Amino acid sequence: MKTYNVAVVGATGAVGNEMVKILEERKFPVKSLKLLASERSIGKSLEFMGTDLPVEVLDEKSFKGVEIALFSAGGSVSLKYAPIAASEGCVVIDNTSAFRMEPDVPLVVPEVNPHAIKDYKKRNIIANPNCSTIQMVVALKPLHDYAKIKRIVVSTYQSVSGTGKKAIFELEDQVRALLMNKKVEKKVYPHQIAFNCLPHIDVFLENGYTKEEMKMVNETKKIMEDDTIKVTATTVRVPVFYGHSESVNVEFERKITPEKARSLLRKAPGVKVVDNPSKNLYPLAINAAGKDEVFVGRIRKDDTVEYGLNMWIVADNVRKGAALNAVQIAEILIQKYL
Ligand code: 25A
Numbered sequence: 465m466k467t468y469n470v471a472v473v474g475a476t477g478a479v480g481n482e483m484v485k486i487l488e489e490r491k492f493p494v495k496s497l498k499l500l501a502s503e504r505s506i507g508k509s510l511e512f513m514g515t516d517l518p519v520e521v522l523d524e525k526s527f528k529g530v531e532i533a534l535f536s537a538g539g540s541v542s543l544k545y546a547p548i549a550a551s552e553g554c555v556v557i558d559n560t561s562a563f564r565m566e567p568d569v570p571l572v573v574p575e576v577n578p579h580a581i582k583d584y585k586k587r588n589i590i591a592n593p594n595c596s597t598i599q600m601v602v603a604l605k606p607l608h609d610y611a612k613i614k615r616i617v618v619s620t621y622q623s624v625s626g627t628g629k630k631a632i633f634e635l636e637d638q639v640r641a642l643l644m645n646k647k648v649e650k651k652v653y654p655h656q657i658a659f660n661c662l663p664h665i666d667v668f669l670e671n672g673y674t675k676e677e678m679k680m681v682n683e684t685k686k687i688m689e690d691d692t693i694k695v696t697a698t699t700v701r702v703p704v705f706y707g708h709s710e711s712v713n714v715e716f717e718r719k720i721t722p723e724k725a726r727s728l729l730r731k732a733p734g735v736k737v738v739d740n741p742s743k744n745l746y747p748l749a750i751n752a753a754g755k756d757e758v759f760v761g762r763i764r765k766d767d768t769v770e771y772g773l774n775m776w777i778v779a780d781n782v783r784k785g786a787a788l789n790a791v792q793i794a795e796i797l798i799q800k801y802l
């Protein structure tokens with residue numbers, strides 16, 4: 465079997481670390497693995513396939529001989545280094561929002577639009593979508609194919625791990641401080657996140673929406689390859705460590721019953737239906753954490769429109785929302801195109 469020289473940029477972060485684990489778990493054919501981060505990570509190492517690999521400092525020369533690079537070190541790092549890697553013939557799978565809406569960069573969720581990967585050659589960059597968008601489109605694509613979606617109204621309940629390691633520590637520190645009657649410190653978020661909900665993810669834009677909300681609007685249309693789908697979003701940070709939850713209201717063009725939606729979703733790739741209210745069974749962030757599937761439940765009719773459904777969609781944002789989706793893209797890339 466052919467093996468590949470792989471690099472992970474941002475390897476010591478919440479997502480990068482998971483990328484390394486998933487490459488190992490899924491037995492990705494790695495010839496060599498290069499772990500890259502900033503100077504802050506010098507001296508650190510990560511275990512891969514039973515050996516400790518040292519973390520190296522990212523620079524312009526890091527990508528010599530690298531065939532596939534998974535980036536997750538923030539938008540500014542991707543903007544600077546992804547084009548450098550790409551110009552050396554390395555295929556970049558980028559987890560930030562830097563290139564997602566560029567027309568010549570494929571934006572891919574393997575369960576939804578794997579065929580888009582073929583266009584990677586234009587820039588040698590493939591974008592990994594936003595975490596909240598990924599889990600929503602995995603669940604909605606089979607329903608869209610059956611009854612065509614007209615409009616989506618989504619509210620998210622997003623965990624702190626989406627922001628990275630320092631936000632995970634912030635929630636932990638604030639909870640501990642509050643329980644010990646100490647002063648709460650804020651570094652990452654503008655308000656206390658412990659025991660609170662913040663209707664604010666990423667930056668505010670001129671139109672009054674946040675950037676995270678507009679990512680859900682625009683990326684959904686690009687991944688589903690349908691500009692007619694109307695999407696409106698409210699994205700909320702909640703004091704959960706891992707797993708994003710979403711309340712999703714969908715209006716369709718044609719009839720679709722909750723029973724039909726359940727049966728379509730039971731057959732859908734990457735989806736698990738958890739929908740048995742009489743036994744108190746519905747998707748929960750704490751159960752989705754560490755899992756690969758997108759969990760869907762609370763599927764019920766919205767009687768206020770002709771053809772409408774409400775549902776609750778939950779997934780591990782660091783895995784399916786980021787690291788797993790990126791590795792799945794890499795798997796298709798090597799199977800079909802490299
Ligand atoms: O720039 P943005 O777009 O605003 O992105 C901000 C953050 O979003 C996370 C990621 O957090 C990033 O820092 N992120 C990015 N994409 C994400 C996605 N799709 C995402 N989160 C969820 N979903 P993170 O802290 O978990 O990961 C950061 C990783 O990137 C490396 N890195 C940062 N700048 C770099 C760089 N690598 C190379 N060159 C650069 N210029 C970073 O390595 C980490 O691997 P590091 O060496 O900088 O950090 C190692 C440890 O230090 C902590 N840390 C991070 N920032 C600071 C810090 N410590 C002190 N001060 C800081 N300012 C990290 O938590 C890590 O443990």
Ligand code: L14
Pocket residue numbers: 559560561593594595622623624625626627628665666676679
């Ligand atoms: O991938 O939760 O565009 O703070 C950037 C914001 C990921 C989530 C992205 C957060 C997001 C992140």
